[in-house]
Amino acid sequence: MSNLLETTGISDRALDIADRVERFVRETIAPYERDPRRTSHGPSDELATELKALARKAGVLTPHVLPDGGHLTQRETAAVLIRSGLSPLGPIACNTAAPDEGNMYLLGKVASPELKARYLEPMIRGEKRSAFFMTEPAEDGGAGSDPSMMLTTCRMDGNHWVINGRKTYITGADGAGVGIVMAKSDEGACMFLVDLPDPAIRIERVMDTIDSSMPGGHAVVSIDNLRVPATQMLGESGEGFRYAQVRLSPARLSHCMRWLGACVRANEIATDYANRRMAFGKQLIDHEGVGFMLAENLLDLKQAELMTYWCADVLDTGAGGTAQSSMAKVAVSEALMRIADRCVQVMGGQGVTGDTIVEQVFREIRAFRIYDGPTEVHKWSLAKKIKRDWKKAQEA
Missing domain, CATH: 1.20.140.10 (Butyryl-CoA Dehydrogenase, subunit A, domain 3)
Incomplete structure (x- = not known):
């Protein structure tokens, strides 16, 4: 893959990480591609946990996030994530898969130190999966490619926010431990961090879709009077x-x-x-x-x-x-x-x-x-x- 490994602007440390990820995915993870625990709704959590354990042992778990908490540059991240993608199971094993990779990036940029310790660090360690709750069912007239159509609401009740609505195509919701929920207040869009599972967040069904690479598949979800402490809002109301x-x-x-x-x-x-x-x-x-x-x-x-x-x-x-x-x-x-x-x-x-x-x-x-x-x-x-x-x- 040398023709796909840019070296300009990429540190020796990142090049070494990329090489180690490629060897790991090709030699250790590719043989799992015939594993029966790969289902139509994505690899089972049992398989994902096993693969992450192998990556942890090999020193390539969450390789784009550095031991000091820093992040590789986007150019360096490209060299690493291209390698992780050499097998559909590679991003799961290396903890570079969607939606976790994007959610980790978001929390690293905007979460408070307290929220990072509670939600981000277990994700970086590969101990919890996450889900991003934004898209809403078309039959409800909710947000899809146009997020301004969001119907899910949030209102203050004491020192909590109460959230109600429905979401769809929520990747990895089934089995996730961390949720980022988008809802609309009087000020505009808001984001909340929540612990999963929660009885107020009910998975109506996991859809049968053309793709099958992500644990938990893609779910339709109902949110009924979900109470979230005000301290678990990301940033300010209306900044979502x-x-x-x-x-x-x-x-x-x-x-x-x-x-x-x-x-x-x-x-x-x-x-x-x-x-x-x-x-x-x-x-x-x-x-x-x-x-x-x-x-x-x-x-x-x-x-x-x-x-x-x-x-x-x-x-x-x-x-x-x-x-x-x-x-x-x-x-x-x-x-x-x-x-x-x-x-x-x-x-x-x-x-x-x-x-x-x-x-x-x-x-x-x-x-x-x-x-x-x-x-x-x-x-x-x-x-x-x-x-x-x-x-x-x-x-x-």
């Missing part, structure tokens, strides 16, 4: 959307990192198949239609890599990177979809079986084109920016 933006740009990019690693591995598998399989008197790779697909994969992999590192560099300047992360999310997810589709096509019937991870990677990338904002929403947001920038130019 601002805090969400702290999380969203890096989280979008982290998805790009992990799934880029998965597509690197899928392409390796498809390439090996094309060089071993004979058809019509020669290796598949020697048939132009197949060889060209693998050549196109190399182009898309490199473009996805460059886009990921470019956006990481923007975030490392301290900029919010909203537009840049939208651009990266669209460009990388669409490129990875093309790669995953070609890998399936190159492998033919073998590509649609569960005998390799190629079929799963295809499903996961299809979902990635929707998660953290569909391609079309990001394009619409970018188009609005183009219009704003044009107006400013006319007024100058």
Whole structure:
């Protein structure tokens, strides 16, 4: 994977972490890809706990968070998270998976020392999973790609906030120990940290979805008179959307990192198949239609890599990177979809079986084109920016 390991601007410490993560995922975690504890709703918590124990022993658990509590730069994080994504189980083992990775980043930036000790540190140690409660059911008319439509409410009652509403597509809610709940007060959006499970937060069902890489799957949840101490609000009432933006740009990019690693591995598998399989008197790779697909994969992999590192560099300047992360999310997810589709096509019937991870990677990338904002929403947001920038130019 040396062609996907940038060295410019990456410390020797981060390069060493990336190398160790790659060896661990390839040698220790990849054999678990046939483990029967991988279910349609994601790996079981039993399996996830076992994998994290292996990562802890190998010294690669939560590798992007340093022992002193510091965080690798986004550029360095890319080098590490790409490696963790070489297996769909790698991010779970290394504790770099969504939503935990994004939630840890958010708490590291905005939580008080007391809340960090109570909620963040157990997550960093891999002892608790988390869930981010924002999206709401479409049938209720609630928030989806447009978070301003949020219907979940919160009101003060003494020294507690009382929260009511419904949420959907809540990744990892089933089995999570930490929840970040978004609700709307009279001042605007708010964020709360809660301990899970809680009887006031009821999982209505875990949905059957096209993807199957995240423990706990994706749940529909009812929140009925959830009482949260005022001390467990993140920041101030009405500041929730601002805090969400702290999380969203890096989280979008982290998805790009992990799934880029998965597509690197899928392409390796498809390439090996094309060089071993004979058809019509020669290796598949020697048939132009197949060889060209693998050549196109190399182009898309490199473009996805460059886009990921470019956006990481923007975030490392301290900029919010909203537009840049939208651009990266669209460009990388669409490129990875093309790669995953070609890998399936190159492998033919073998590509649609569960005998390799190629079929799963295809499903996961299809979902990635929707998660953290569909391609079309990001394009619409970018188009609005183009219009704003044009107006400013006319007024100058």
